[in-house]
Amino acid sequence: xxxxxxxxxxxxxxxxxxxxxxxxxxxxxxxxxxxxxxxxxxxxxxxxxxxxxxxxxxxxxxxxxxxxxxxxxxxxxxxxxxxxxxxxxxxxxxxxxxxxxxxxxxxxxxxxxxxxxxxxxxxxxxxxxxxxxxxxxxxxxxxxxxxxxxxxxxxxxxxxxxxxxxxxxxxxxxxxxxxxxxxxxxxxxxxxxxxxxxxxxxxxxxxxxxxxxxxxxxxxxxxxxxxxxxxxxxxxxxxxxxxxxxxxxxxxxxxxxxxxxxxxxxxxxxxxxxxxxxxxxxxxxxxxxxxxxxxxxxxxxxxxxxxxxxxxxxxxxxxxxxxxxxxxxxxxxxxxxxxxxxxxxxxxxxxxxxxxxxxxxxxxxxxxxxxxxxxxxxxxxxxxxxxxxxxxxxxxxxxxxxxxxxxxxxx
Amino acid sequence: xxxxxxxxxxxxxxxxxxxxxxxxxxxxxxxxxxxxxxxxxxxxxxxxxxxxxxxxxxxxxxxxxxxxxxxxxxxxxxxxxxxxxxxxxxxxxxxxxxxxxxxxxxxxxxxxxxxxxxxxxxxxxxxxxxxxxxxxxxxxxxxxxxxxxxxxxxxxxxxxxxxxxxxxxxxxxxxxxxxxxxxxxxxxxxxxxxxxxxxxxxxxxxxxxxxxxxxxxxxxxxxxxxxxxxxxxxxxxxxxxxxxxxxxxxxxxxxxxxx
Numbered sequence: 001x002x003x004x005x006x007x008x009x010x011x012x013x014x015x016x017x018x019x020x021x022x023x024x025x026x027x028x029x030x031x032x033x034x035x036x037x038x039x040x041x042x043x044x045x046x047x048x049x050x051x052x053x054x055x056x057x058x059x060x061x062x063x064x065x066x067x068x069x070x071x072x073x074x075x076x077x078x079x080x081x082x083x084x085x086x087x088x089x090x091x092x093x094x095x096x097x098x099x100x101x102x103x104x105x106x107x108x109x110x111x112x113x114x115x116x117x118x119x120x121x122x123x124x125x126x127x128x129x130x131x132x133x134x135x136x137x138x139x140x141x142x143x144x145x146x147x148x149x150x151x152x153x154x155x156x157x158x159x160x161x162x163x164x165x166x167x168x169x170x171x172x173x174x175x176x177x178x179x180x181x182x183x184x185x186x187x188x189x190x191x192x193x194x195x196x197x198x199x200x201x202x203x204x205x206x207x208x209x210x211x212x213x214x215x216x217x218x219x220x221x222x223x224x225x226x227x228x229x230x231x232x233x234x235x236x237x238x239x240x241x242x243x244x245x246x247x248x249x250x251x252x253x254x255x256x257x258x259x260x261x262x263x264x265x266x267x268x269x270x271x272x273x274x275x276x277x278x279x280x281x282x283x284x285x286x287x288x289x290x291x292x293x294x295x296x297x298x299x300x301x302x303x304x305x306x307x308x309x310x311x312x313x314x315x316x317x318x319x320x321x322x323x324x325x326x327x328x329x330x331x332x333x334x335x336x337x338x339x340x341x342x343x344x345x346x347x348x349x350x351x352x353x354x355x356x357x358x359x360x361x362x363x364x365x366x367x368x369x370x371x372x373x374x375x376x377x378x379x380x381x382x383x384x385x386x387x388x389x390x391x392x393x394x395x396x397x398x399x400x401x402x403x404x405x406x407x408x409x410x411x
Numbered sequence: 412x413x414x415x416x417x418x419x420x421x422x423x424x425x426x427x428x429x430x431x432x433x434x435x436x437x438x439x440x441x442x443x444x445x446x447x448x449x450x451x452x453x454x455x456x457x458x459x460x461x462x463x464x465x466x467x468x469x470x471x472x473x474x475x476x477x478x479x480x481x482x483x484x485x486x487x488x489x490x491x492x493x494x495x496x497x498x499x500x501x502x503x504x505x506x507x508x509x510x511x512x513x514x515x516x517x518x519x520x521x522x523x524x525x526x527x528x529x530x531x532x533x534x535x536x537x538x539x540x541x542x543x544x545x546x547x548x549x550x551x552x553x554x555x556x557x558x559x560x561x562x563x564x565x566x567x568x569x570x571x572x573x574x575x576x577x578x579x580x581x582x583x584x585x586x587x588x589x590x591x592x593x594x595x596x597x598x599x600x601x602x603x604x605x606x607x608x609x610x611x612x613x614x615x616x617x618x619x620x621x622x623x624x625x626x627x628x629x630x631x632x633x634x635x636x637x638x639x640x641x642x643x644x645x646x647x648x649x650x651x652x653x654x655x656x657x658x659x660x661x662x663x664x665x666x667x668x669x670x
Contacts (some may be wrong), residue, residue, distance in 0.1 A: 002557065005554055065601070154591055238561070284441075285472075318538075319540060320537075322538045322539075322540060322551075323551065324499075324523065324526075325497070325499060325526060325532050325538070326526070326527065326532070326551045326552045326555055326599070327523050327524065327526045327527020327528070327552055327555040327556065327603075328523060328555050329519075329520045329523040329555070330519060330520060330523075331520070332523075332555060404499045405494055405499050405500060408499075408534075408538065
């Protein structure tokens with residue numbers, strides 16, 4: 001008997017007991033669905049961090065007051081707070097003047113939270129921040145309407161704002177946000193640009209922010225220090241020389257801060273790879289632990305398949321006897337039942353995968369982006385089928401070893 | 412170390428790889444010999460400390476084209492003999508040759524091949540697959556012979572037509588009468604052109620009229636050249652054969668040509 005015949009037999013046997021097959025499938029479906037949903041969240045989160053937070057592929061990096069290592073424990077935090085001075089515009093100018101590999105570099109100030117008004121409407125806890133005009137180029141802003149700030153507006157601390165689409169919608173439900181005026185702490189600002197809608201990520205709206213020219217921000221919200229401290233965003237002139245640009249920024253900072261050769265940096269440089277690597281180091285181990293739970297569900301699914309196959313062998317002893325008397329070898333019987341278990345479980349894998357897709361789709365809309373790679377999907381089906389074959393091994397072997405005379409006598 | 416040879420679970424794997432056909436020249440008899448040759452066959456069961464001899468020193472030969480009935484009361488060893496002839500079991504002692512193959516020494520999978528190629532079974536309770544159509548039931552031996560679907564289909568169709576069930580191919584066993592079911596079973600037994608047709612009480616579950624029809628079918632098949640061995644406890648059924656072997660207490664009591 002060849003594999004195609006075995007496959008046909010397996011499908012016929014599965015269809016012969018629809019309810020039982022469905023219940024058996026359910027075990028595998030739950031296992032595969034749970035596994036794939038968790039995996040898709042993990043992968044989606046990881047990809048999200050890479051793309052959106054770390055900016056892998058964006059070729060920009062930041063120079064900050066602190067480094068990742070500074071947050072190791074309270075001692076290192078205390079030490080860093082003592083050693084690491086805040087970044088200054090002096091340092092920015094110093095880098096700008098001497099840069100060979102760095103393309104654009106601009107300053108941003110850490111965000112604060114404020115109440116924003118327009119007429120009778122009030123929005124609370126809105127993220128506000130100050131940026132240099134060049135940041136829009138470095139971070140590749142998507143502008144829906146209007147424009148970003150000009151250098152003149154920045155240098156003169158003009159009261160202009162660039163806002164997220166949520167702010168525009170909520171404060172100007174009738175439209176006309178562009179050119180409209182919003183008020184913060186009694187001071188009015190004119191909206192000159194509106195960002196393209198980004199939706200929510202991890203339940204956080206991405207469209208609820210107000211940006212000001214950095215000098216306006218410093219002048220109207222209490223100076224660019226401490227909670228409004230500076231950090232720099234930079235890009236490489238040539239994408240291929242990104243590493244050189246990062247090294248150059250570090251070297252120039254060290255020169256400017258007069259660090260001895262033996263001293264370590266008293267500032268931090270965050271590259272997309274560093275953030276991505278940090279995420280992997282934290283997330284890799286968490287991910288493994290989280291995946292153990294749905295793996296248990298898969299094992300339970302496998303036990304269900306094994307149980308059903310044992311029932312099937314007992315129930316079909318007569319059939320096995322008939323097949324053997326017609327010349328079926330042990331391998332033929334073995335293959336018949338292994339295929340049945342494999343197809344049953346593989347089918348569970350397919351249905352589970354489809355369900356995982358649907359659930360992942362819903363999670364993507366409401367909570368966080370999820371992702372199922374094609375390779376992971378195929379692997380899930382293959383693994384599910386493989387689990388089925390493993391679970392079917394003992395029942396199939398039992399069937400194959402049946403004595404044909406005894407089997408024929410069974411009712 | 413895992414000994415795959417000793418572990419029965421792996422045994423079939425080795426058998427699958429090795430050639431199931433008789434390997435040495437001495438195992439193959441020259442042509443012109445009898446179709447079946449049983450030489451000093453013993454079948455002994457160990458019942459605790461006691462030995463139960465189901466068959467004691469049974470020897471007989473069957474030529475091609477014979478119509479033989481084996482008759483005996485229950486417990487006579489008749490079923491054991493049938494299982495041996497049908498290669499469902501191996502003798503404890505003695506040589507059994509069928510169509511040039513020494514089957515008494517064969518492994519399970521080699522026996523399966525002989526059952527597939529040399530034996531066509533007809534059972535008292537038909538033993539059809541309940542969920543399969545008549546056609547699929549008849550195809551069964553051909554599937555295990557490795558025949559391709561198209562050819563298999565044609566052969567099974569022809570076999571069903573030869574037992575006058577050409578118009579019932581798509582019916583399942585529960586949609587057929589007892590006589591029709593037994594004819595499906597006979598078609599299945601014949602489809603792979605076996606050396607012998609081995610029937611175990613083929614009319615045991617049928618009424619008199621249908622029994623008569625089935626027996627006429629056997630006679631027709633015999634006239635067409637098939638070798639038939641009929642195992643029964645009914646004398647009027649055995650009388651239709653051309654030779655009757657009577658078994659009692661595991662021995663051959665008589666072996667008579669009746670026609």
